[in-house]
Amino acid sequence: MGRPFAPLAVVALVFALALPIAGGAYAQPAAATLAIEARGATLRGGDLHLTVTLDGVTAPVPVRLLVAGREVETTELPAGEHELTLEHALPAGSEPVTVTAVAAPEPGSGSGEVRAETEVSTVPGWLSVLPPVLAIALALAFRDVLVSLFLGIFSGALILAQWHPLSAFARSIDTFVAPSLANSDHAKILIFSTLLGGMVGVISKSGGTRGVVERLTSFASSALRGQLATWLMGVAIFFDDYANTLIVGSTMRPITDRLRISREKLAYIVDSTAAPVASVVPISTWIGFEIGLIGTAFAGLGLDFNPYTTFIATIPFRFYPVFALVLGFAIAATGRDFGPMLRAERRARRTGALLADGDQALADYSKDVLEPPDGVPHRALNAVLPILTVVGVTLAGLFASGAAVVDRAAAASFTEYLRDVFAESDSYNTLLWASLAGVTVAILLPVVQRILGLRAAMEGLVEGFKSMMLAVVVLILAWSISGVCDELHTAEYLVRITSGVLSPHWLPVLVFALSAATSFATGSSWGTMGILIPLVIPIAHGLAGNAGIAVEDPVYYTLMLGTISSVLAGSVWGDHCSPISDTTILSSMASGCDHIAHVRTQIPYALGIGFLGMLVGDIPTAYGLSPWVSLAVGTLVIVVGVRWLGKRVEEDDAPLDSPEAARQT
Numbered sequence: 001m002g003r004p005f006a007p008l009a010v011v012a013l014v015f016a017l018a019l020p021i022a023g024g025a026y027a028q029p030a031a032a033t034l035a036i037e038a039r040g041a042t043l044r045g046g047d048l049h050l051t052v053t054l055d056g057v058t059a060p061v062p063v064r065l066l067v068a069g070r071e072v073e074t075t076e077l078p079a080g081e082h083e084l085t086l087e088h089a090l091p092a093g094s095e096p097v098t099v100t101a102v103a104a105p106e107p108g109s110g111s112g113e114v115r116a117e118t119e120v121s122t123v124p125g126w127l128s129v130l131p132p133v134l135a136i137a138l139a140l141a142f143r144d145v146l147v148s149l150f151l152g153i154f155s156g157a158l159i160l161a162q163w164h165p166l167s168a169f170a171r172s173i174d175t176f177v178a179p180s181l182a183n184s185d186h187a188k189i190l191i192f193s194t195l196l197g198g199m200v201g202v203i204s205k206s207g208g209t210r211g212v213v214e215r216l217t218s219f220a221s222s223a224l225r226g227q228l229a230t231w232l233m234g235v236a237i238f239f240d241d242y243a244n245t246l247i248v249g250s251t252m253r254p255i256t257d258r259l260r261i262s263r264e265k266l267a268y269i270v271d272s273t274a275a276p277v278a279s280v281v282p283i284s285t286w287i288g289f290e291i292g293l294i295g296t297a298f299a300g301l302g303l304d305f306n307p308y309t310t311f312i313a314t315i316p317f318r319f320y321p322v323f324a325l326v327l328g329f330a331i332a333a334t335g336r337d338f339g340p341m342l343r344a345e346r347r348a349r350r351t352g353a354l355l356a357d358g359d360q361a362l363a364d365y366s367k368d369v370l371e372p373p374d375g376v377p378h379r380a381l382n383a384v385l386p387i388l389t390v391v392g393v394t395l396a397g398l399f400a401s402g403a404a405v406v407d408r409a410a411a412a413s414f415t416e417y418l419r420d421v422f423a424e425s426d427s428y429n430t431l432l433w434a435s436l437a438g439v440t441v442a443i444l445l446p447v448v449q450r451i452l453g454l455r456a457a458m459e460g461l462v463e464g465f466k467s468m469m470l471a472v473v474v475l476i477l478a479w480s481i482s483g484v485c486d487e488l489h490t491a492e493y494l495v496r497i498t499s500g501v502l503s504p505h506w507l508p509v510l511v512f513a514l515s516a517a518t519s520f521a522t523g524s525s526w527g528t529m530g531i532l533i534p535l536v537i538p539i540a541h542g543l544a545g546n547a548g549i550a551v552e553d554p555v556y557y558t559l560m561l562g563t564i565s566s567v568l569a570g571s572v573w574g575d576h577c578s579p580i581s582d583t584t585i586l587s588s589m590a591s592g593c594d595h596i597a598h599v600r601t602q603i604p605y606a607l608g609i610g611f612l613g614m615l616v617g618d619i620p621t622a623y624g625l626s627p628w629v630s631l632a633v634g635t636l637v638i639v640v641g642v643r644w645l646g647k648r649v650e651e652d653d654a655p656l657d658s659p660e661a662a663r664q665t
Contacts, residue, residue: 032056034063034116036101039083040487041160043125046496048086049489052101054079066100067091077103096121123159125497128488131156132521132580135481139579145595146470149477149580153177156484172480180479188428190475193246193586194468195435197363199386199442200250201464202457206446207372208383209254215380223349223649226252226259227269227332234273235325237391241278241286241583242431245270249590251387262348263355263593264341264601271587271602272328275525275572276321282312287423293529294564297537303551308419310564316627317565319613319634320512320573326638327609336646339604344597349649359594362474362585363467376452382445390438397430398422474595478523478580485522491531494518504543508562509618511536512570516610519574523581528571536563555624562622569613576606612637 033056039049052063060076065086072089090097096119103114135152139145153176158168180186203209220226230252237244249270256266279286295307331337337345348354355361372378402421411417443461446452452460485491494517511532519528540563549556575581579599588595616637617630 032061032103032105032114034101034103034114036099036116036118038099038118038120040489041128042090042120042122043128043489043493044122045088045090046125046489046492048089048099048120050084050086050099050101051081052077052084053081054103057103062104064102064104066102068097069100090120090122121162125493127159128485128490128493129521130159131481131484131488132490132523136520136579139596139599145474145579146477149474149481152481152580153477153484156481156488160484160487176480176483177476180483181476183479185428186476186479188432189242189582190472192242192431192435193475193589194465194472195432195439196246196250196390197468198461198464199390199435199439201462201467202439202442202446202460203383203386205372205456205460205463206382206442206452207376207378208380208386208442208445210372211378211380212251212254212383214378220255220259223259223261224333224335226256226261227265227335230256230266230269231273231328231332234270234328235277238277238281241274242586244274244278245583245586246590247387247390248273249587249592251383253590253592257354260349260352260354262341262344263361263591264344264597265337265348267587267591267593267598268341268602268605269328269332270591271576271584271598272324272605274587275575275583276324279525279568279572280315280318280321282315282419287311287419290529290533290568291423293533294537297534300534301538301541303541305557305560308423310561314561314565314568316631317508317561317617317621318569319617319627319630320569320610322631323609323613323634323638324572324576324606326635327605327642330639330642331605331646334642334646335648336642337649338645338647339601341601341605342647342649344601345649354592355594356597359597360470361592362470362588362595363590363592373452373456379449379451382442382449382451385445386438386442389441390434393434393437394430397433398425398427401426401430468589474585474589475582478582478585481580482522482524482527490521491518491528494521504540504547504549504559505622506619507536507540507543507559508566508622509614511563512566512573512614512618515567515570516574516577519571519581520578521574523575523578523584525571525575525581525583528574529567532567532571533564536567539563558624559622562618566618573606573610573613577603577610608641609634609638 032054035053037051039051042048048067050065052065054061054063054077057079060078063075063077064071065073065075065084067086067089068091072086073084075084098117099120100115100117105112105114131152134155135148138148138151142148150172154168154172157171157176158165161167161171181190200209220229230248233252234244234248237247249266252270253263253266256263291307291311294310298305298307298310344356347356399421402423402425405424406417406420408417411420439461443454443457447454447457494514515528515532518532519525522528537560540560544551544556544559549559575583577599578584579596584599584602585595587593588598591598612634616634617627621627621630
């Protein structure tokens with residue numbers, strides 16, 4: 001009986017002997033592999049940014065980095081992909097440089113050194129600012145923001161592709177445009193903006209917009225009151241600049257249109273309240289980001305300063321955002337303007353042309369399809385409730401998302417707890433919740449009241465979506481050119497060319513100018529803060545030490561406040577002036593304004609108060625003047641300046657068909 005199983009026993013014995021041998025073979029460690037490549041462009045005289053990928057090791061191993069055969073750094077790296085920056089590692093000259101990574105053998109592996117090389121070509125630093133400058137110059141010159149932005153992206157891709165046009169053309173879309181759309185935060189902003197646009201479409205279709213206009217007619221009975229109402233609403237929605245821009249612009253646009261207030265003026269008032277008020281209030285979606293950057297920099301220097309109290313203390317030193325709010329109120333309250341804005345206002349008031357000939361609204365809600373059908377009642381409730389839903393859900397969402405991660409018992413007071421909750425809140429998801437809730441309410445109200453059928457409400461929703469298409473494309477391209485700037489290390493170059501041996505007293509004003517230039521070139525105030533705060537706080541610390549100013553000296557803390565506030569304020573200033581800024585684009589979109597027309601009319605106001613902030617604020621406070629004195633002097637200068645330089649639309653009574661009126665329109 002056992003004989004038939006003999007062959008099976010032999011086979012089993014062979015497998016039993018072979019498996020340990022095979023198992024030992026499989027247990028051998030995999031051969032280590034190493035790869036290295038330059039990350040983005042390498043600027044002459046700048047830092048060397050590398051991506052080092054190490055696989056096949058089970059513990060961190062020493063990796064030596066050599067530039068042109070000279071060892072510049074040794075670091076221990078575990079398996080995985082690592083981004084490294086070698087400061088001032090490149091030799092002088094423009095020739096390609098060989099960069100080598102050498103990984104030491106892992107103890108007990110029995111393998112030798114693993115090497116990887118890459119050849120790095122350097123480019124002149126000034127080329128890093130070419131893409132944003134080109135995009136901005138073309139946009140201002142030809143007033144076509146889409147083509148200008150794409151050419152800016154293409155020029156950056158051309159530099160990175162070492163001047164191969166076909167490769168640059170392909171990289172423009174797959175390396176920059178697609179990833180900017182794939183970014184989750186960007187996607188949430190696009191969804192929020194589109195849903196809010198759809199909500200406005202439904203509100204218009206259901207007669208809600210006309211109802212608001214008719215209700216506010218008694219209050220906003222003049223252009224002056226209409227501008228004041230817009231400014232007050234902008235200040236009231238302080239918790240988030242994106243929500244502020246889109247809610248205020250879309251809500252007030254029908255009212256300002258009826259009052260013949262130009263779209264340029266509406267976009268300016270919206271833009272001059274959104275980021276400035278959100279950036280300075282103690283509770284907003286900005287505060288967590290700003291405090292996090294400040295706290296990390298303090299910890300790196302071993303400074304025992306509280307990041308939140310430091311943030312609060314910087315508010316009086318943030319002259320640009322405060323002066324932007326003051327100027328917006330002064331212009332709205334007096335009805336006086338100057339420069340391109342005055343011409344835009346006279347055109348709108350005299351001819352009813354809310355946009356100049358040839359201008360194109362970034363978002364268009366004026367189509368007949370959004371007009372309520374005949375017989376539909378104009379109920380303001382159908383507009384007010386969706387808007388209040390967006391505001392209410394935004395506030396509730398910010399609180400709920402922050403409270404989920406903040407320990408109430410750890411806070412010394414309710415005020416401190418509330419501050420921490422908003423600092424830790426999830427603003428992007430909150431905006432999604434708010435816009436979806438607003439759209440839902442906007443659709444349900446007319447359907448339940450039998451004002452519109454579900455199909456008609458959905459038609460309004462789709463038309464609202466369509467009206468946002470141009471703005472969506474502009475936002476995607478603006479984010480794409482920001483990605484180009486990251487790859488070209490534009491901000492690094494701007495910091496490098498402006499740094500040097502400075503007096504500590506001149507640091508705040510220079511940091512303000514550098515922050516504004518970086519924000520203007522990249523179109524991102526948050527990106528500018530993220531780049532510069534970790535850099536300028538150590539610079540301020542070092543300059544104070546070189547000047548013999550101790551950390552305990554009150555002058556040191558004043559210098560630190562001035563430096564930090566200069567980044568926070570300068571980033572908003574550059575953001576306001578930049579055609580590729582997301583908040584500037586959103587202001588044009590929400591106000592239904594031509595984007596370049598908005599930039600052209602806003603820049604004189606923004607530049608004026610930016611330089612005013614430097615002259616009466618950044619420079620004198622660095623020498624000991626109280627910031628409150630600077631704020632009082634600056635406010636007085638703004639009020640007097642508006643009264644002296646500004647003119648009322650009605651002051652010039654030239655007939656509409658006169659040559660003078662023709663020039664103004």
